[in-house]
Amino acid sequence: MKAKVHVTLKPGVLDPQGKAIHHALGALGFQGVEEVRQGKVIELELAETDRARAEAALDEMCRKLLANTVIENYAIELTD
């Protein structure tokens, strides 16, 4: 089973990298971009075939390592 974990900064946490990207987009002439926040996508291939068990395992992976829940939110997406 394939999974994607999306890790994003929590609202209210400053994102200097997002700001730099925002600035660069403006410099390239892309108008109307109001905000940019940068995160990560982590792709995993799991041996597990049961969706519920896969989700539970991924949730634990996120809490223990993949995300730092002090500053980051995470979302789990099972892709097949």
Add this chain to the structure above:
Amino acid sequence: MRSAVIVFPGSNREMDMVAALEQASGKKPALVFHKDTELPEVDLIVLPGGFSHGDYLRAGAMAARSPVMAEVRRRAEKGVPVLGVCNGFQILTEAGLLPGALMRNASLRFVCKNVTLRCENAQTLFTGAMEAGQRMTVPCAHMDGNYFADADTMKRLEDSGGIAFRYVDGEGRTTEEANPNGSLDNVAGVFNETKTVLGLMPHPEDATDPLHGGTDGRALFHGLAEALA
């Protein structure tokens, strides 16, 4: 004072730390590898600076989950003092032994320069040789030193003497110019609730010899050696 310095793959300031600890205590610290699951009987555990595991995922994230950290956590919970400098501070926040997180510098640039710190709480075993408000000049060298904690955590730290050091200017003011990395409220170092775990981004161990250009960092190690003699 018997001490142990933990070495992770990518640590690079461990020998500076060993020199500073030996200078202050007269005893050679033990070096303990990250895969070890046991620690010698020591009075102080130190996590040195560097780029453990290449800062992959997040600075300190991998090291915080390495085998030796289970024992570091057990000792810390028993009250054994733990000091983390730079990457060591990042590892302690990732391990949940200190509150908050260290994010990419606001400038997005690696910062390598001397900074001035102000001691915010002199009533701890780490800061016994300092006075509250005392300033010291020590080097910093990091990419991810931007301290962040949510508003409740910041208030709790502030109210309980949990903020150890702040970045200040030559007059002791917490200005934006004096803040090298965008840290919230100019925070350079924090304690845990019991004041037995300290993490800070700058390197006091690299200001302990006149050849370093200054010796302001000695106060931390001498205070520790006295408190833990």
